[in-house]
Every structure is written in structure tokens, then in C-alpha cells.
Amino acid sequence: MPFDVDYHAVAPELILAGTALLVLALDLFLRRERKWWAMPVSFLGTAGALVATLTLIGERRTSFGGTYVVDSFAILFKVFFLVVALAVFMISLRYFQHGRYYQGEYYFLVLSSFLGMLTIVSSRDLLMLFISLELVTAPGFLIAGFRKGDPKSNEAALKFFLIGILSTAVMLYGMSLIYGITGSLRLDTIASVLSGSVRGPLVAVQRLSVSEPLAIAAVLFVVVGFAFKVSSVPFHFWAPDTYEGSPIPVAAFLSVASKAAGFAGLLQIMFVAFGPLAEFWTPVFAVLSVLTMSIGNLVALQQRQVVRLLAYSSIAQAGYMLLPFALVGTSAAGDREAFSAAVLYILIYGTMNIGAFSVVIALSRDKPGVLIEDFAGLGQRAAALAVPMAVFLVSLAGIPPTAGFWGKFFIFRAAINADQAWLAIVMVINSVISLYYYVSIVKQMFFVQLPEPRPLRAPVLVTGVVVLAMAAVVAVGILPDLFAQFPPDATLP
């Protein structure tokens, strides 16, 4: 089957791949004190990829025989990932310049991982999805262990690696079963076989009945694999340790970009391929979602270390993102609404979380193992960091008029529309609980008066990321209609 490659559609991926290779090669020829040049090169390459992506807005292209699709869903995520990549580079520069790190390799690995993210949102085929997901995760194993001298970092990388491999194995097993049952790797074909409208290859099962236990088991394997990736309870244990041990920019990367990529893949698989079996797996997601948000929030209440607190908070946030999956199957319109709500939440969560992590990075230059008490008096020391941090935290808790409120609002709305008000109520109670620990940081920043506040000087690039993220959070908070231009649910059949 000859493939007709649409080069315009894959231009962003090509540019990013080229940049990654260029950075790796360039690193060989740079002297030690110039190794940081890898960052501007990566930055420019990513910006180029972003421009290439922007030229695709409003189009719908398919390539590689329909397994690779560039539509509004994919473009929305690609723009998001590339912007996050730019932010990650900006907050990484000083951090990695000051320690004894392999800078060239770091930027190469991050670029490769983002390449995986660009392809995962366009994949409409199990094999492509799997390869992309591995491309996202594998560099993460390495960069989590970049603080080589620190046993915690080694532990972080090792835990992440072992659990990542385990989840991959489980997921791959599930995917192979699906292939066996349906005879196809294409998501849309899988859906039509599972729904019984097309005959599958298994001789024993003439017409696959939806209660086919093998199919359900396979779906559950895939769900478990993804549950590891997005750190859903009870598969979340690696996340706090890994975030704590990794360099903080890597923790930001893992909790924002890597998690969003996992969700993007999960969205495609569950809503498109496994949609016909929804009645069997929606209760699973309801349970996962409730457990994840509740346990994440309750454990977060106990944390004193800010990175661990943000780790548990991001687990709890994953619980909110899993909620729309539990709403699938009532009606086509309801599915679309749940799908859009999930996408919006992921994007909004990413924006506020990268902002919050950037503030922690700025503070970590002063106090490496940032505790909540280290935020004391930040309002006096650096208002340009403290005010945005307060906005991010309030937004994470979901208070209007910030973007976080609309993220929660659209999920509420989808839940009530699907007659699952109890899920909305659980979520509401969790938001109120979460406010308590988010506000504990705000309290330190503004309520504690330091006798002699020492001004905190943050790198310009980090402050830039913080201020831009705050502007985005507030702008979306006042005008949530900004997102309406890119209807992500157009990707659903």
C-alpha cells in the first residue's frame, strides 16, 4: 500500500525531530561553558514547529493511510505542547546551567519527548499511539535521574522506569488482545467491530457480542496501563517520589506535558475505539476518578514539601480529568460535551501547573528542598512571583474568575447533563477540601510578615513564564469563549 505523505501536515514533527538531532550534534562541538547554547537552539526549533503548526489551523488533513490525522483536536494539543515546551526550556536554562548537568543531552531528550507528544495526538492507530507514548515516556526515565549525585534522584528515575515499563507491558498486552479480537489496529475499525456492525476475524465469534469477556478484559488492561501513566489512584505511588527526586523543571514537565499526553491518548482510545463498550468501563472510570481525587486531596493536606504537595495536587487534578470518561455513552451530544470538558480541563490544568512549578523553581535557587514555610513573606520579597502564585493556586482550587473555575464548570455541567450529579457533588466537595492546602501556601506568602524581607531575584525567563501563565489564566477566566474557536470534539465520529 503506497503511502501518500502530506509533508505540510507533518512539518511540525519534522522540524522538531531535526532540531533534536541538531542539538545532539551541536553539543559535541561546544565547550563546557557554552553548552547552554543548546537551549536557544532548541527554543528556536520549537518556535519554528509552533509556527508550522499555526499554519495548519482550521484544516483537517490525513496522512499515512488515515492513521495520522491533523484536525482541530490535534492542533489544539500540538499548540499547547509546543508552548509548554517553550516554557519548559525557559525555566530549565538557569537551573541546568548552575548544576553539573549534561545540558545538550537534556534538551535532546526533552525535544524527543515532545516529538512523541506531537505524534500521539495525531495517531489514530494503536501501533502509532503505542510508539508515540513510549517516545514520550522513555526520555522521561532518563531526565528524572539527571541529578546523578542525589540518591533521591536515582530512586526517582528507577521507580519511574520500573513502573513505566510494567504499565507499558500491561497496556501492550491489552492492545494485542484487541488486535486479536478485532483484527485491526485502526481506532475507528476497532469501534465498528466492537459495536458489532462489522464482522471480526475470530471464527468462534461470528458476531461479537458486547459482553464478550475477552474484549472487556483487554479494555481493562489498556485502562490500567494508562492509569499508571496519568498517575491515577491506586497506580499513583511513583508520582510523588519521582517528582520530588527529579530536577524541578523535569517535575514540571512530567506533571504537565507527560500527563497531558497520556490523557490525549486515553481520550482517543476510550471515546473512539472503545466507545461501543462504554457501559462496561464507565463505572471503572467513575471509581478511579472518585478515588483519585479524594485520596490525592486528602494526602495533599498532610504535605509540607511543596513539590510533594503539587504532586498530590496533580494526582487529585487527574481525578477531575478522569471524571468525563465516566460520563460516556448516554448520547452522542453528551459524549461530545464530556470530551470537550476533559480536553479543556487538561489544557487549563497544564497552564496553571506550569506556572506554579515555575514559581517553585525560582524559589529553589534560594532553598533547594522547598517547604511550605519557605514561601513565608514572598508577597514582600517578590510580588511578581507571589501574586501570580496566588492566582495559580486559587485557579487550581477552581475559584472564579480564573481559568480553573471554567475547567471545573464544564465538567460539572457535563456530569449534571449525564444525570451523574453525584459525581459532580463528590468533585465539589473535593474542590472545597483542596482549597485548604492551596490556601496554606497563599497564607505563608501574604499573611506572614518578615521583619527584614530579603528581595528574591528570579531569572528573567522564569518570571516571564510565570507572568505569561498568569495572564493566560486570568484571560481565560474572564473570557472562556477563547477556546470556542477550536472545537476539539470535532475529532469524534
Place this chain on the structure above:
Amino acid sequence: MDWFDDWAITLGVFLPTAGAFVVTLMPRDRDRLIRGLGILFTGLALVVGIVMLFRFDFGAPGAFGTAMAEEALQFRVNASWISAIGANYHVGVDGISLPLFELTLLISFLSMIYTWKYLPEPGRPKAFVALLMLLQTGMAGTFVAFDLVLFFVFWELVLVPMYFLIGIWGSANKEYAAIKFFLYTLFGSVFMLLGFLAMYFRAEPHTFDIIALQQADFARTFQLVVFAGLFLGFAIKVPMWPFHTWLPDAHTEAPTVGSVMLAAILLKMGTYGFVRISLPILPDAARVWAPYIGVLAVIAIVYAALACLAQRDMKRLIAFSSVGHMGFVMLGIATLTDIGINAAIFGMVAHGVITGMLFFLAGSVHERYHTREIAEIGGGMLQKVPYLGSILAFTAIASLGLPALAGFWGEVMALLSSYNPAEGLSVGLFRTLMVFGGIGTILTAGYFLWMLQRVNLGTVPERWAGKQLADVNAYEYVAWAPLLVGILALGIFPRLIFGVTSEAVGGLVKLF
């Protein structure tokens, strides 16, 4: 002046936000400039409000019931805001919103004048002034929003600035009070949001428009459930007994102008919510719930009066008295009658003016005596600071409901209306409530007079005798004069409020 009608509300609501933004750009050390900008922007908003008064058609029906309701709104703006869910920037005023909207603009401006002289520890004028103005936007917006999503956003916008005002500039126990206020009200309001969404999905076509929802005619059981959700949100804000426990802490610990804003305006958001949303959209449920609300209201009246008798802290006493006064407002609403709801709105404005004034006074007493303990002040204020003492006596007496002062009409008419509640409500129950409410007024008079006796009368204790204590200064006069005049004017000419509200309330009670 067509352009004015289109922009008046937007200007009145968002001028303070613009002011907050301008203030944050000012250098930190320009203290006077920052406070001046605060007065300027809240003053401009007040000017807009005053011009609106002159252009308001007082004979127009309120935004209730009839199909023509949309025309009954004045200064109305309806622009698309979130197209995906059909939420609009729909604002306007009718006879019920107007008094509260104007009250917000006035009190905020006066608070800013007071701030020119008094800035609580630890200073930081920039943040203080900016937060006050942000708070004003939230409160003013709540009273003019006619879209549930917009209403909710304004409603919640109040939380964050108030949290900071209490937490940074509050007194000893401020952090506890701040987080308690935040969590408590947030908890209530999320259930309110669930109620809003439920109404949205049940209405055909789906809408968040408060006026359009009145035509939705929901099923009775649905109404009962949604009313419960909204009740939780509104009752915590009012606050009704037994949801009032956040209030004494928040009011007592907040800085003076924070307490003034809380008492004079913030609490009214809850009662306004009942009148604007719960009653007209869910009338069947309102009839079922009214007796329970009435009982809770009267418990609040009696309970608050008894609690006041036990208070040793002057500010805490005033805080508890708010619970009682809001009980009268809720009793008036619970009767579902023309007189009762008119009384409720009158009571809201009167309480705003009087209790706002009382908190100003408590703040000024604290500025001089550096204590709020009634026992430590120990009496003799009329001798030591005669003007301050007299104003305190005047305001306290207005608060206990003396005829010819503002506090009288709201209370007496609320009691009057419960003699004859709306059709279908138990007459026996409401007449019993009236009796207990009447006992409450006597207790109210008791604790206020007792407080006056302990701080105003008697001789100056030794510890203060040798100290130089300044009497009321010019800034205080400027900030207080409008309120003092208002207390008298509302008492003598209750038509100032009833003339505005009666048409709109008339439209509302037709639903029952």
C-alpha cells in the same frame, strides 16, 4: 444620553476594577496618591450611580413574572459572553436591585474616605486599596447580574479579596477567621452552582437567564431539590441560624472597613439571592420552604439577642446583632407577602446603613482606646469623647428599632406581615413567629441599651482619665455624615425605599 444608559452599569461595576489595576501600577511608596486614587475611582462609580438615580423610572414594574419582564429592566445590557453554553453578560436594574446597588457604591466610597485616615496594620496601602475596589466590583456586580453564570462569578469574586482583607489586616485571630469565612461560603456556593446547572438543563430551551427561567415552570419535586441547593448557598451568606458561625469570627477579626463592607453589603447578597432567584423561579418550593425559613429566622432573632447579652467585645456584639437583624429580613421574605418583602428590602438597606455605621464606630473607638472590650472601656465616653459617644448612642438606638429612625420600618413591617402571611402558609405558625420576633425586639433593645450604659454613661475610669483621647475628626465626619443623614431620612421618609421597591415587589408577590 443613550450612551449613558448603555454604559452606566458597566461603568459603575468596573470603574473600581480599573482603579485597582491603576493602583497596582503605582510605585509602592506613593501612599497618598494610592489612597487618593481609591477615593477617585470609587467616587466616579458613585457619580455614575447618582446619575442613574435621576434617570431611573420609579414607576416601572420589576423584572418578575410577566412576559414583558425584559422591558422592565432599566440600563439593561445583554451581550453574548460564553457562546458555548449561552451565558450572557446580562445586567440591569429594577426596583429591587437599585437600592442595593446604590448602597454598595455609597458604602465603598465612604470606606475609601475612612481609609484616607485609617489604614490598619501592617500598612501596605497599595494592596489594601486594590483589594477593596476588587471587592466592590464583585458586590456591585452581584446586584445587577441577570444571568446565573455571571451572578455566580460576581458572587465568588467577593471571596478572594475578603479573604485577604481579613487575613492580612485583621486582628489577633485573623488567619482562622479568614479561612473559615472562605471555606464556609465556598462550600455553600458550590451547591448553589449545582442548583443553577440543574435549572439550566431542566429549562427548555436551556438558559441561564434569570428572567427567562421564571417562565420555565419547573416540576414541584425538582423545585424542592433545587431550592435546597440554592438555600445552602444563600443561607450561609445571609447568614441564617445555624449557618452563622463564620460571621462573628469574620466580622470581629476583619479590619474596620472590611467589617463595614461585610455587614453593610456582603450579607445582603444572600437575602437578595432569595428575592431575585429562589422566589420567582421556584415559587412552589418557596411556599413549601417558607415556614421552615420563618422558623430559622425567628430562632436567629432570639438566639442573636441572647448571644449579644453575653458578649464582652463590642465588635463581636455588633456582629451578633447582625444575625438578628438579618433574621427580621428573612422573616419578611418568608411571609411571601407584599408587605413582608418590601420590609425585607427596607431592612437590608437600613441594616446596611446602621450596622455599617456601627462598625465604623467600633473601629474608631478601637483607634482611641486600643481595646474593644466593653469592660476595659469602662464607661464615660459621653464625657471623654462626647461627639463620638453621641453618635454611638444615636446609631445604637437606630439599630434597636426606635420609631422615626431607619431600623424601625424593616422590623415592624416584617412582624406586621407575619400576622397575615401569604395564602397557603400556616397563619397560626406565623403569628407565633411574630410573637417570638416581638420578644426579640425587646431583647435587642435590652442589649443595646445595656451596652450604651456600660460604655457611654457613668464616669470616666481612672485609666483613661489622664489620657488625651481625640474626638471625632474631619475625615470621620465626612465618611459618616451620609450614613447619619440616611438613618434619619429613611426613618422619617420610608417612601425613599418603598417608593422604589413597591412596584417590583408587587410583581413578585403575584406569583404566590
